[in-house]
Amino acid sequence: MTTLAIEAHSLGKHYKExxxxxxxxxxxxxxxxxxxxxxxxxxxxxxxxxxxTLLPPSSGTARVAGFDVVQQAxxxxxxxxxxxxxxxxxxxxxxxxxLDIHGQLYRLGKAERTRQISELVALVQLEDxxxxxxxxxxxxxxxxxxxxxxxxxxxxxxxxxxxxxxLDPQNRxxxxxxxxxxxxxxxxxxxxxTHYMEEAEALAHRVGIIDHGTMVxxxxxxxxxxxxxxxxxxxxxxxxTAHFINTITTLPFVLRVDQDQQQGAIQIYVDNxxxxxxxxxxxAGSNGMRVDDISIARPTLGDAFLHYTGRGLRDS
Amino acid sequence: xxxxxxxxxKHMHKFSRSTEEAIGLALQxxxxxxxxxxxxxxxxxxVGGNDYMSYMLPGIIALSALGGAVGGGLxxxxxxxxxxTKEYLVAPIPRLSILLGNAASTATKALFQAxxxxxxxxxxxxxxxxxxxxxxxxxxxxxxxxxxxxGLALAIAAQSRSIMGYHGxxxxxxxxILFASNALYPLDxxxxxxxxxxxxxxxxxxxxxxxxxxxxxxxxxxxxxxxxVVLGLALGGVGLAYVSFQNSLQRTM
Numbered sequence: 001m002t003t004l005a006i007e008a009h010s011l012g013k014h015y016k017e018x019x020x021x022x023x024x025x026x027x028x029x030x031x032x033x034x035x036x037x038x039x040x041x042x043x044x045x046x047x048x049x050x051x052x053t054l055l056p057p058s059s060g061t062a063r064v065a066g067f068d069v070v071q072q073a074x075x076x077x078x079x080x081x082x083x084x085x086x087x088x089x090x091x092x093x094x095x096x097x098x099l100d101i102h103g104q105l106y107r108l109g110k111a112e113r114t115r116q117i118s119e120l121v122a123l124v125q126l127e128d129x130x131x132x133x134x135x136x137x138x139x140x141x142x143x144x145x146x147x148x149x150x151x152x153x154x155x156x157x158x159x160x161x162x163x164x165x166x167l168d169p170q171n172r173x174x175x176x177x178x179x180x181x182x183x184x185x186x187x188x189x190x191x192x193x194t195h196y197m198e199e200a201e202a203l204a205h206r207v208g209i210i211d212h213g214t215m216v217x218x219x220x221x222x223x224x225x226x227x228x229x230x231x232x233x234x235x236x237x238x239x240x241t242a243h244f245i246n247t248i249t250t251l252p253f254v255l256r257v258d259q260d261q262q263q264g265a266i267q268i269y270v271d272n273x274x275x276x277x278x279x280x281x282x283x284a285g286s287n288g289m290r291v292d293d294i295s296i297a298r299p300t301l302g303d304a305f306l307h308y309t310g311r312g313l314r315d316s
Numbered sequence: 317x318x319x320x321x322x323x324x325x326k327h328m329h330k331f332s333r334s335t336e337e338a339i340g341l342a343l344q345x346x347x348x349x350x351x352x353x354x355x356x357x358x359x360x361x362x363v364g365g366n367d368y369m370s371y372m373l374p375g376i377i378a379l380s381a382l383g384g385a386v387g388g389g390l391x392x393x394x395x396x397x398x399x400x401t402k403e404y405l406v407a408p409i410p411r412l413s414i415l416l417g418n419a420a421s422t423a424t425k426a427l428f429q430a431x432x433x434x435x436x437x438x439x440x441x442x443x444x445x446x447x448x449x450x451x452x453x454x455x456x457x458x459x460x461x462x463x464x465x466x467g468l469a470l471a472i473a474a475q476s477r478s479i480m481g482y483h484g485x486x487x488x489x490x491x492x493i494l495f496a497s498n499a500l501y502p503l504d505x506x507x508x509x510x511x512x513x514x515x516x517x518x519x520x521x522x523x524x525x526x527x528x529x530x531x532x533x534x535x536x537x538x539x540x541x542x543x544x545v546v547l548g549l550a551l552g553g554v555g556l557a558y559v560s561f562q563n564s565l566q567r568t569m
Binding site: 015052053054055056074075077078080082084086088089090092093097101102104105106107149 | 318319322326329330333334398399400402403404405406407408409565566567
């Protein structure tokens with residue numbers, strides 16, 4: 001059996017007033033990209049803080065790169081790179097100084113720092129800006145610089161907390177490319193948190209859906225989608241929604257019905273959406289529902305998320 | 317403790333780049349010495365066999381070290397609130413080196429300021445004692461004093477939730493500490509109750525020792541005791557900062 005890159009058993013984090021995390025377990029194989037998907041406040045950052053030795057767990061254990069995050073924190077720290085949810089950069093330094101000081105903290109020699117900086121600056125395409133003050137950088141450039149900083153010390157495992165939060169689509173796609181390249185060409189294991197469905201779908205080999213401080217489902221993106229039932233009818237309508245949902249839930253071919261509270265959309269999971277579409281429309285009509293829009297959809301990771309957490313992600 | 321050096325060097329680099337901070341510190345020093353020193357000298361004349369300028373220089377140097385400590389705490393607080401501390405915390409470096417780096421840069425700035433004040437003071441007529449070893453010893457004490465109080469400031473900064481809260485906690489660090497010491501008046505003119513207060517203030521010991529070592533004013537307290545108190549302050553301050561910082565790490569930031 002190969003050593004797992006990340007291994008957490010029944011992690012919990014309790015505060016006097018609240019429980020941030022309870023009984024969370026996860027396993028990440030080496031060279032995988034693993035995405036923790038969940039709304040804000042679900043416990044993603046707490047999980048990451050424990051795995052990166054920032055926060056001691058109240059209960060449970062975790063090993064990163066084979067070392068215990070509490071007992072052998074120093075060994076863990078030597079082997080990981082981390083970027084945080086908020087942008088954490090010293091505005092009064094240049095990009096080069098940020099990277100150089102980071103390398104010094106890890107006791108890299110002068111020659112190695114210079115080599116790493118030129119390599120990483122090329123990777124994240126900051127050649128033109130690297131000697132400018134960080135305060136002149138755009139949001140996307142700051143994220144790229146942080147990614148480069150996380151990679152300065154050649155980590156075995158990279159932790160990224162919401163790596164594309166607040167970025168425009170172009171910058172987001174850029175960061176995704178870097179992450180894929182690193183994973184493929186440098187065999188880097190990546191654990192990232194995100195509340196963007198597309199991000200998890202685009203990047204991750206495995207996804208863990210986390211909600212209210214605990215893992216509610218876990219698997220490959222395709223596996224998660226498959227696990228929720230075969231096909232999907234999505235309907236938007238007005239009328240006695242609750243009554244309608246209660247009625248169709250009892251039908252034999254309906255596997256499950258979800259309602260997205262924010263959007264008002266009703267998702268009906270059925271055995272065969274083409275065959276059952278007409279039935280659903282008729283049921284709506286005979287139950288006083290006015291159908292504004294109805295469509296057949298292939299379930300996505302977003303549907304899997306809604307299925308497991310009972311809420312959409314868009315509001316977060 | 318290589319990381320201490322790295323963090324110290326980073327702070328010093330930022331300090332050297334920040335002209336406002338440097339000019340502010342320099343102006344503060346010069347104004348204290350020139351305005352306060354010259355004004356009071358007209359009123360007071362000689363104290364303890366030395367002119368007033370020489371008498372009060374150690375006190376305002378101590379005051380500037382206190383101000384520096386407040387600033388050092390502010391740097392940690394700012395780095396904490398903005399999350400920059402996390403970069404240190406996930407690095408394979410001792411937690412203590414984060415605090416020591418900060419305290420060391422604070423003490424370095426305090427030393428700069430002390431030297432500057434000394435220079436201005438000399439130009440304004442203060443007279444140094446003959447022995448350079450004494451000057452050096454006095455500077456070491458000033459650095460230890462700055463280290464100690466920046467430890468106390470860091471202990472508070474590690475727990476504060478906002479800049480405002482920090483300032484509320486820390487207002488004691490300036491004039492009250494100065495007035496409750498022998499900085500501006502000799503011990504023996506004070507009523508007994510105030511002497512007791514003043515003797516509980518470590519600043520008193522720094523000032524008394526600095527006067528004796530650098531300016532040749534006869535010591536009113538045993539030199540060794542003064543040195544021990546200042547050293548104790550330095551160790552205690554850093555120790556307290558460490559405990560407070562470790563404690564703050566049990567929670568999310």
